[in-house]
Amino acid sequence: MSEIHYRTCHLCETMCGISIEHEGGKILSIKGDPKHVLSKGEICPKPIGLQDIHIDPDRLHKPMKKVNGKFIEISWNEAFNETTSKLAAIQRKYGNNAVATYQGRSTAHNIGALLTVHPLRQVANTQNTYTGSTVDQQPHNFVWYFMLGHQFMATVPNIDQTDYFLLLGSNPKVSNGAMMSTGANPHKKFVGIQERGGKVVLIDPRRTESAEFCDEHHFIKPSTDALFLIGLIKTIFSKGLAKKGRLGPHIKNWEKIQPALSNFDLPTIAKVTGISQHDIERIACEFATSKTAVCYGRTGLSMQKFGGLCNWLMMVINLITANFDEPGGMMFPTTAIDTFTAIEGARGSYDTYRSRVSNRPEFAMELPVAVLAEEIMTPGKGKIRGLVAIAGNGALSMPNGKLFEEALGQLDFMVAVDPYINETTRHADIILPPVGPFEKSHYDLFYHTYDTINWAAYNPRLFKPEKPGYTDFEIIGEIVRRWAVKKASNPLKKLKVRLLGALSKFITVEFILAMGLRFGPYGSGINPFKKGLTLNILKENPHGVFLGKPKRILPEGLFTNDKKIDAAPQLILADLPRLKARWFEGVAGYNEEEYDLLIISRLTERTLGWLHHSQRLVKGPPTCTLFVNPHDAKNRKLKEGDMACITSAVGSIEVPVVITDNVMPGVICLPHAWGHTRKGTRQRVANAHPGASLNDITDHNVMDELTGNAVVHGVPVKLEKIRKKIQA
Numbered sequence: 001m002s003e004i005h006y007r008t009c010h011l012c013e014t015m016c017g018i019s020i021e022h023e024g025g026k027i028l029s030i031k032g033d034p035k036h037v038l039s040k041g042e043i044c045p046k047p048i049g050l051q052d053i054h055i056d057p058d059r060l061h062k063p064m065k066k067v068n069g070k071f072i073e074i075s076w077n078e079a080f081n082e083t084t085s086k087l088a089a090i091q092r093k094y095g096n097n098a099v100a101t102y103q104g105r106s107t108a109h110n111i112g113a114l115l116t117v118h119p120l121r122q123v124a125n126t127q128n129t130y131t132g133s134t135v136d137q138q139p140h141n142f143v144w145y146f147m148l149g150h151q152f153m154a155t156v157p158n159i160d161q162t163d164y165f166l167l168l169g170s171n172p173k174v175s176n177g178a179m180m181s182t183g184a185n186p187h188k189k190f191v192g193i194q195e196r197g198g199k200v201v202l203i204d205p206r207r208t209e210s211a212e213f214c215d216e217h218h219f220i221k222p223s224t225d226a227l228f229l230i231g232l233i234k235t236i237f238s239k240g241l242a243k244k245g246r247l248g249p250h251i252k253n254w255e256k257i258q259p260a261l262s263n264f265d266l267p268t269i270a271k272v273t274g275i276s277q278h279d280i281e282r283i284a285c286e287f288a289t290s291k292t293a294v295c296y297g298r299t300g301l302s303m304q305k306f307g308g309l310c311n312w313l314m315m316v317i318n319l320i321t322a323n324f325d326e327p328g329g330m331m332f333p334t335t336a337i338d339t340f341t342a343i344e345g346a347r348g349s350y351d352t353y354r355s356r357v358s359n360r361p362e363f364a365m366e367l368p369v370a371v372l373a374e375e376i377m378t379p380g381k382g383k384i385r386g387l388v389a390i391a392g393n394g395a396l397s398m399p400n401g402k403l404f405e406e407a408l409g410q411l412d413f414m415v416a417v418d419p420y421i422n423e424t425t426r427h428a429d430i431i432l433p434p435v436g437p438f439e440k441s442h443y444d445l446f447y448h449t450y451d452t453i454n455w456a457a458y459n460p461r462l463f464k465p466e467k468p469g470y471t472d473f474e475i476i477g478e479i480v481r482r483w484a485v486k487k488a489s490n491p492l493k494k495l496k497v498r499l500l501g502a503l504s505k506f507i508t509v510e511f512i513l514a515m516g517l518r519f520g521p522y523g524s525g526i527n528p529f530k531k532g533l534t535l536n537i538l539k540e541n542p543h544g545v546f547l548g549k550p551k552r553i554l555p556e557g558l559f560t561n562d563k564k565i566d567a568a569p570q571l572i573l574a575d576l577p578r579l580k581a582r583w584f585e586g587v588a589g590y591n592e593e594e595y596d597l598l599i600i601s602r603l604t605e606r607t608l609g610w611l612h613h614s615q616r617l618v619k620g621p622p623t624c625t626l627f628v629n630p631h632d633a634k635n636r637k638l639k640e641g642d643m644a645c646i647t648s649a650v651g652s653i654e655v656p657v658v659i660t661d662n663v664m665p666g667v668i669c670l671p672h673a674w675g676h677t678r679k680g681t682r683q684r685v686a687n688a689h690p691g692a693s694l695n696d697i698t699d700h701n702v703m704d705e706l707t708g709n710a711v712v713h714g715v716p717v718k719l720e721k722i723r724k725k726i727q728a
């Protein structure tokens with residue numbers, strides 16, 4: 001008899017409920033869970049891929065060690081011992097900074113890996129800490145830290161109540177709502193806005209899949225979004241439409257906003273962005289006079305050269321129209337586990353130290369991942385010689401992936417916690433594979449910070465792993481325990497660390513969750529007679545527990561020392577001359593005649609980088625195709641299906657062309673996380689659908705100077721036709 005297991009899909013922050021029919025250890029189907037509190041049965045195509053990953057013969061089950069260039073299976077004990085001995089030896093000889101840690105983006109989707117971030121950083125005690133955040137969302141965290149006092153104090157659009165939704169660089173139809181957890185298909189909520197008499201306006205260099213659900217779409221030249229936002233703010237002030245609203249007494253530096261933007265005039269903004277002055281002024285007035293409104297942007301704004309400024313300007317627009325912490329505007333979820341205050345030091349920090357080679361400031365005790373390669377490759381004191389890489393495929397996801405791979409080849413030792421031998425882990429000396437996605441319990445510790453409603457769900461594991469099989473929590477926990485013992489400087493300290501390590505084995509993910517819920521905002525705390533949210537309640541409610549609509553939380557919820565919102569942090573204002581120099585004074589920093597196109601990235605409906613192991617998701621016509629505007633295609637004599645070579649300052653790739661007017665002239669568009677062409681991997685499905693890696697042409701030397709985020713959108717390139725048959 002088959003059974004049904006209900007679970008929250010962990011693949012993205014949308015957090016849809018899925019129902020998994022299974023029998024005798026086999027998965028029969030994966031569908032949407034109609035009773036799920038958030039998604040109500042809606043899902044995207046991706047979770048069916050989990051079925052393939054669960055049974056994929058290429059997925060590792062035992063630790064692997066590279067011997068004479070080939071991976072062989074070894075025991076867990078040997079793997080843990082060798083890993084921690086090597087890491088401790090490097091640090092003893094060269095200092096703590098000689099070992100770096102890198103946590104990929106999927107760490108945030110995985111409670112076990114997430115709970116070990118802090119202990120791992122404590123034992124590594126290195127300034128060389130890197131994560132996928134600096135390729136993706138650092139500008140958001142940076143702005144939240146400087147304006148609100150906490151890097152994770154996420155502003156989330158109240159899409160269910162807003163009357164005017166202005167989106168930039170975001171494609172909810174395909175992303176399903178990045179940093180805005182709504183359940184799949186958030187574009188269906190656009191209908192509600194339109195039925196309320198409201199409007200949805202999209203600004204993007206591509207007429208994306210979301211555009212057809214919007215009332216308006218405007219092309220914008222890549223990396224000029226900050227100018228468009230400045231145009232809106234200037235109009236709102238000049239028309240007398242700015243208002244402080246309820247939070248007025250709790251906002252500081254309001255008076256600095258207008259003077260800071262005085263050097264930018266609307267006619268030039270219109271000329272550079274490609275959006276007419278009339279449209280900029282009209283959208284500004286519509287936004288400011290709408291009953292409620294919200295301005296929201298995602299990767300198109302954060303993964304570009306002016307990501308920090310874009311995110312600050314969006315916050316300002318919501319603030320000066322009194323759409324901040326108000327229903328229908330930007331709001332803040334109240335998560336069942338208080339992830340903000342639970343970890344000491346999680347608020348953020350800035351410039352307490354700098355990177356060794358190019359002198360980049362840390363943010364939140366992390367350095368930009370774009371400098372990791374140079375920190376490994378540049379000789380001298382403090383050079384990185386050892387790397388702990390967790391749940392990330394930097395070779396395909398970091399800027400200038402080929403250089404990053406070259407750097408990995410120069411390490412003395414690398415350990416990867418990952419279930420595959422992929423483009424990155426093939427460089428490791430040891431690979432420690434965690435159990436599969438259905439062989440561990442799940443709670444979205446991090447992504448509830450993007451909730452559009454307040455809710456919580458817990459899912460126990462569905463299958464017992466093959467023995468011995470360890471979760472990420474257990475693997476990284478064991479590394480931490482053994483590494484700490486090996487680093488202890490004398491026998492007494494070693495004994496103490498051993499005892500603490502033995503005790504820590506009793507702390508399970510479930511124990512931490514139970515405590516987090518009890519002492520969270522819906523829990524009973526220390527009062528034994530009070531009823532509150534518990535882990536048992538979540539266990540009894542597999543479709544999730546609804547905890548209410550978002551409520552106003554400011555000013556009490558602010559983390560700034562003076563309990564004020566800083567509307568114009570000085571550090572952010574100081575970045576405005578860079579924007580002006582680029583677009584008003586023409587300081588491009590590259591040859592604009594030679595590199596005459598700007599490339600942007602796009603998401604695709606059926607894939608994420610770590611789902612290229614699923615045959616069901618990657619089958620069919622190639623996904624990794626280049627969108628070219630007919631005007632640009634004609635200039636290069638390109639026809640549909642031709643192979644073209646894209647060249648940037650750091651490399652070249654070859655891709656098949658699709659001619660479409662859904663990208664604006666001067667812009668080409670390619671999906672990222674492809675490029676499964678490297679030798680020595682063990683991932684037959686991915687290798688059968690190789691594509692090309694966008695990150696072989698993104699430039700590690702170019703980043704958002706303010707936040708250190710890598711630049712993926714708006715990379716200058718040239719495009720040429722090549723005479724070659726299309727690869728299937």
Ligand code: SF4
Pocket residue numbers: 009010011012013014015016042043044045046047175176183184185
């Ligand atoms: S949108 Fe798709 S991948 Fe994301 S949580 Fe929902 S079903 Fe999973």
